[in-house]
């Protein structure tokens with residue numbers, strides 16, 4: 001919690017506390033003045049005194065209101081600023097986490113941490129700056145002043161305070177663990193909800209709506225059940241405290257009445273004493289709320305810190321080497337590269353070696369799970385090699401800044417992702433300075449110019465979240481065009497042609513070959529026809545390169561390649 005709170009501006013926090021101290025002093029001063037008005041003004045019929053003290057009380061009340069407003073303003077502003085900072089820090093951290101670490105948390109949990117957990121911290125900080133410091137000061141001040149008004153009456157507190165501690169302690173004992181479990185249940189709701197929203201098509205196709213609704217209802221019921229339980233327990237606090245306060249009132253009036261009759265106490269002092277007693281009990285109540293809220297916020301702070309303090313295994317070195325676009329001199333080399341996933345027993349890639357230069361196309365083919373995606377993910381350092389080296393333009397990729405490295409790579413992932421906006425905005429994603437002509441040129445190479453030009457709004461056509469209003473093949477072509485717009489030394493296409501028909505696939509490859517004379521093209525494919533013209537084909541099987549060469553060479557002497565090739569194409573198509 002302290003680590004999180006340190007992110008706050010302490011000057012503004014101090015200002016908030018300063019205002020609050022003024023407010024408490026004013027609030028503590030008022031009952032004393034009331035007692036003076038009653039005992040010295042009303043009892044003696046001194047109208048001037050009543051006017052004079054009444055005026056002073058009005059001024060003090062105004063000061064109290066101004067101080068309360070100032071405190072509320074600074075407390076709200078600072079807690080909101082803290083929330084903003086935390087949200088932004090978590091977002092930046094999540095954005096830069098390696099794919100593995102990101103997967104450990106999952107999108108649902110990261111969203112809960114950015115929203116729900118940050119809200120908890122914000123609420124507690126606002127309460128802290130408004131009430132948490134007020135409560136102990138008021139408690140001490142009111143106790144001292146009550147004692148001053150009448151020492152004998154303080155005996156009421158020997159009964160009342162243990163009762164308050166038992167009531168508050170009991171409530172906390174049951175409520176705090178439930179508050180903690182609510183956080184986990186919120187995570188669960190988000191996880192189920194997100195999974196169902198993203199898989200809505202599959203759910204409908206399998207007629208699993210009622211199954212999924214039940215799954216969501218279960219998570220929802222579980223959360224609601226705990227929320228009702230905890231809120232019912234906490235709701236007991238108010239009636240219990242009202243009961244204790246009323247009891248205190250009766251006790252003070254009972255004993256106070258006797259002291260007044262014995263001329264040991266004045267009426268005004270008893271009224272002031274009652275007000276101080278109420279302030280003491282309110283302080284206890286506020287303190288109890290703090291004890292309920294702090295453990296809850298602590299759980300949130302732990303969850304936030306867990307993300308913020310996550311050590312990232314993919315880091316930039318201290319003095320990275322400078323690298324820039326090499327165009328015709330570009331080279332890409334895998335030098336005895338091995339890779340193992342953190343939780344896996346076996347290597348996902350084993351001793352991969354190859355070298356390519358600008359203008360060349362390197363293709364990777366292999367069955368599902370052979371390691372093709374893992375292979376291409378190593379190039380922009382989405383994962384780091386376990387051993388061996390990858391060199392881009394002669395630089396070990398670990399020795400250059402991740403930003404610089406990724407600037408030199410045009411990457412089309414296996415699942416084409418488009419962002420909500422327009423086609424133009426999506427095309428400018430990797431290069432803000434791109435001209436209209438360059439966009440159309442990239443769309444032409446990606447075989448996307450036809451369908452984009454036929455759309456009523458052309459480049460300004462609307463793209464739904466994830467590109468949902470385009471077909472799979474159209475999405476792939478737009479994603480390819482977006483990568484081509486980026487000036488890069490290496491273009492990586494991870495199974496990016498799979499949704500294209502054979503003719504479009506062939507046209508696209510032809511266009512790429514003509515255009516990519518100053519870049520290296522890495523293509524992952526399942527279809528032999530897609531990679532037949534590549535300068536170098538790597539055949540992957542269970543993470544090992546079992547064949548390396550051109551289509552002709554592999555067809556002549558590589559068994560795995562022959563099996564793949566003959567299972568897909570007729571003999572005459574293969575030559």
Ligand SMILES: Nc1ncnc2c1ncn2[C@@H]1O[C@H](COP(=O)(O)OP(=O)(O)OP(=O)(O)O)[C@@H](O)[C@H]1O
Pocket residue numbers: 100341342343344348366367368369370371372373374375
């Ligand atoms: N995050 C991960 N953690 C552990 N193992 C993984 C992870 N991602 C992939 N693997 C494993 O690594 C191996 C290679 O996976 P990869 O995704 O690279 O295969 P692929 O050849 O691209 O498959 P496909 O053609 O089906 O996309 C598989 O056995 C897979 O189960």
